[in-house]
Amino acid sequence: MTQKMKPARRILDLPPYLFKEIDDKKRAVLAQGRPLINLGIGDPDLPTPSFVVEAMAREIRRTENQKYPAYEGSAAFRKAVAGYMRERFGVEADPDREVMALIGSKEGIAHFAWGFIDPGDISLVPDPGYPVYRITTELSGGTAYMLPMEERSGFFPDLSEIPESVLKKAKILYLNYPNNPTGAVADRERLAETVVWAKKHGLIIVPDAAYAEIVYDPGDRFSLLSLPGARDVVIEFHSFSKTFNMTGWRIGFAVGNQTLISGLLKIKTNLDSGVFDAIQLASAAGLSRLPSFLDGLVAEYKIRKEALTEILSIHGWKFFPPAGAFYVWAECPKGIASKDWTMRLIGQTGIVTTPGSGFGNAGEGYVRFSLTQPVQVIRRVDEALSKILVKV
Numbered sequence: 443m444t445q446k447m448k449p450a451r452r453i454l455d456l457p458p459y460l461f462k463e464i465d466d467k468k469r470a471v472l473a474q475g476r477p478l479i480n481l482g483i484g485d486p487d488l489p490t491p492s493f494v495v496e497a498m499a500r501e502i503r504r505t506e507n508q509k510y511p512a513y514e515g516s517a518a519f520r521k522a523v524a525g526y527m528r529e530r531f532g533v534e535a536d537p538d539r540e541v542m543a544l545i546g547s548k549e550g551i552a553h554f555a556w557g558f559i560d561p562g563d564i565s566l567v568p569d570p571g572y573p574v575y576r577i578t579t580e581l582s583g584g585t586a587y588m589l590p591m592e593e594r595s596g597f598f599p600d601l602s603e604i605p606e607s608v609l610k611k612a613k614i615l616y617l618n619y620p621n622n623p624t625g626a627v628a629d630r631e632r633l634a635e636t637v638v639w640a641k642k643h644g645l646i647i648v649p650d651a652a653y654a655e656i657v658y659d660p661g662d663r664f665s666l667l668s669l670p671g672a673r674d675v676v677i678e679f680h681s682f683s684k685t686f687n688m689t690g691w692r693i694g695f696a697v698g699n700q701t702l703i704s705g706l707l708k709i710k711t712n713l714d715s716g717v718f719d720a721i722q723l724a725s726a727a728g729l730s731r732l733p734s735f736l737d738g739l740v741a742e743y744k745i746r747k748e749a750l751t752e753i754l755s756i757h758g759w760k761f762f763p764p765a766g767a768f769y770v771w772a773e774c775p776k777g778i779a780s781k782d783w784t785m786r787l788i789g790q791t792g793i794v795t796t797p798g799s800g801f802g803n804a805g806e807g808y809v810r811f812s813l814t815q816p817v818q819v820i821r822r823v824d825e826a827l828s829k830i831l832v833k834v
């Protein structure tokens with residue numbers, strides 16, 4: 443390799459790939475002919491609903507859908523999203539100025555920081571949390587200030603602990619409810635206070651609402667944009683991935699403050715060429731039939747959640763009872779690092795989880811179970827756990 447082939451600093455500075463060793467361990471178990479119970483990744487096992495697939499089959503044949511799409515998303519898609527935000531969250535959004543299509547919410551979240559973080563700026567990042575908030579801040583030249591979230595405070599960060607010197611440089615506060623990895627849901631009162639606090643400090647709030655529809659009590663369905671004054675400082679990111687089992691389709695949307703939406707759009711017009719129109723139209727068709735589909739989906743996750751938490755209780759595990767998303771955040775035995783515990787679980791029981799340390803330092807001491815396997819598979823955790831040599 444010549445000196446000039448050396449990757450850029452921003453790549454060299456990326457953290458090492460945590461899952462390499464775990465992947466190797468999984469392969470070793472399979473090579474011994476032992477089965478895995480894979481509760482590691484958050485990729486739904488269930489299919490995209492047929493009404494979305496059928497709409498896609500229709501739209502893909504239309505020549506007009508085979509061209510470059512509009513950067514901000516088609517008018518039909520943005521109108522459908524505005525209708526969805528009104529019906530599901532009581533939020534009014536102007537489809538022309540306050541809504542845009544994304545190639546999945548990850549893409550939008552990642553690019554947003556490029557539009558708003560300069561070197562020297564700080565992002566306030568929940569820990570444990572989805573790793574993209576920190577990485578995209580750093581790729582943009584900024585610094586992530588981690589906000590540890592504890593179980594006893596409902597996995598809500600203590601904003602009063604942030605030093606004044608950090609607040610001065612902070613531009614973005616990321617929040618994610620229902621939360622990956624903990625399953626905590628939004629505490630409206632605290633969020634309302636947070637909007638007031640963010641305005642006082644001139645901060646942008648970026649709520650990641652990827653799991654907004656996966657709540658076990660319908661009363662927990664919530665958009666931060668419904669709070670008074672939120673429109674002044676919020677850009678909220680939504681996804682079709684988890685709501686409609688569409689992780690592979692790559693579609694989501696951003697909704698919120700007009701200036702923040704146009705900044706993101708400016709970045710994206712220079713970097714990508716929008717979402718395939720057929721996918722936008724199929725997704726818009728999906729939104730119109732969401733409620734009936736979603737009831738069944740959430741009921742299924744509830745069955746899985748109850749099966750897994752009952753098994754964990756029987757085996758003496760401590761876990762945070764999830765109110766949303768499709769994860770169970772469970773404590774490791776004292777004194778064992780989450781990665782070591784993950785490796786041991788795979789090796790001795792075939793159960794695959796995600797180590798909490800992959801979500802930040804505050805995730806250490808936990809593992810995340812994903813409920814993305816049928817309940818029959820989840821029930822096998824009971825027998826598998828009896829094989830583990832270390833008692834929890």
Ligand code: PLP
Pocket residue numbers: 484545546547548549572618622650652680681682683689693694
């Ligand atoms: N946000 C959170 C918290 C997630 O867990 C995920 C995916 O796992 C995403 C965003 C990204 O979802 P997508 O890019 O598929 O919309």
